[in-house]
Amino acid sequence: MDTDLPGTPGGAGTAGIDVPDDLLAAAELVPAGPTAPRGGPPGGGVSLARPLVYALPAEGPRPRTALVCFPFDLEEPPDGHGYREVELAVTFDDEDLCALDLRPAPGAGAGGGERVSVFGLGRNRLRWVFRAGAGRAGLRPDGRWTQALVRLPGRFTEVHGRLTLRAVLDHPSPDGDHERAEVRTRDEVPFRLARPDTWLAASLAPAPSEPGTGALAAFREPPTPDGGLPPGQHRLCYAVDIEKYSARDNAGMIRAQRALMRVVKAACAHAGVDWAGCGRQAQGDGYLLVLLPDADVTRAVPRLMAGTAEALAAVNAEGDHGGTPLRMRACFHQGIVHEAESGYAGAAVVELFRILDSGPLRTRLAEERDTDLVTAFSDRLYQDLTPHGYDGLSPAGFERAGISVPAKGFTGTAWIRSHPRAPDRASGRAAAPAGRNPR
Known part of the structure; x- marks a missing residue:
């Protein structure tokens, strides 16, 4: 395990043992347009976790299909502010990489009328947009995840790309009403997924709320033609x-x-x-x-x-x-x-x-x-x-x-x-x- 990826500092455990840090980046959300939210930091922040990779079984010694999960945590916005929309964008640098399935699926819902839109099926540029339901409650500022089932091109040694996050923030205006402004991560956050960091996908069927399970349940590689017993x-x-x-x-x-x-x-x-x-x-x-x-x-x-x-x-x-x-x-x-x-x-x-x-x-x-x-x-x-x-x-x-x-x-x-x-x-x-x- 490489614990010194760019932008991913390793973590030192406090009990006399090195505990690797799962944080890819902690990014501030800064104004993306002329209308900046008032009353505190620009728009909170986001913690982007290291992506998780689950290799799906396939013929041959190297997996050709993998489920890649992108967990992230929104931080609490300043008092009086609320998230109305959050978009996570993922770009794989290899243009031949193809997304076979994306979860949460388009139209997926959550509590409070929250809805999800998904873009990029069949491409290497992916986007998930989480939108709040009607009312002032906004999106919950807590953990979320997205996942893409991808066909890996050629021999899988590593996959790398970039993440960005954009949000629409509801914030108070001087006249007591509410205005909306767009904030985003200041820079793209690079990631690198190496083969040693992959997990073999389980045959069990975990709860659908867990990262990396929706697309696994929907997609399976066919068994080997000869049906031979592995060593x-x-x-x-x-x-x-x-x-x-x-x-x-x-x-x-x-x-x-x-x-x-x-x-x-x-x-x-x-x-x-x-x-x-x-x-x-x-x-x-x-x-x-x-x-x-x-x-x-x-x-x-x-x-x-x-x-x-x-x-x-x-x-x-x-x-x-x-x-x-x-x-x-x-x-x-x-x-x-x-x-x-x-x-x-x-x-x-x-x-x-x-x-x-x-x-x-x-x-x-x-x-x-x-x-x-x-x-x-x-x-x-x-x-x-x-x-x-x-x-x-x-x-x-x-x-x-x-x-x-x-x-x-x-x-x-x-x-x-x-x-x-x-x-x-x-x-x-x-x-x-x-x-x-x-x-």
């Missing part, structure tokens, strides 16, 4: 999931996803895990990492566990998590994994998620309010690692739990441990480093 390899798998994700509003979900991505990337960096080499599958409220077959499990597991705890503490201390601190479940397992048409398949992946979603793991996180992270090992992984003290790992702190999912015909055993947070999180200060060797 199976013994892989270490690591999955994480956010507690009570669906209880957040749309903006909260977007921010939680960004924060979770930062946590996972920082944990990989801390563990020395090759981010570009990992298989990655987005789950909406969580992520699946499938490490390379030659990964050193004895080092990767304890260091990913410690890195996740430290990065989560740092993100929660910063407060950019969607209104409610992130609390997470995590699980490790290993076994035979196949890279299938729309995700990773195999009994090892199934067991991993059975444990991650199990009652004992959910209950432990719900009941232990002094922790934001609980981790489970499958029984096989636990027996392979903990008796031998790899990288300081030991059985201390783990508790055995029986896992039973009758509806799925699954029974198994997991070993669960909590990661108590430092006592000063409530004060807004960073948690102390969790240490490299968890015990």
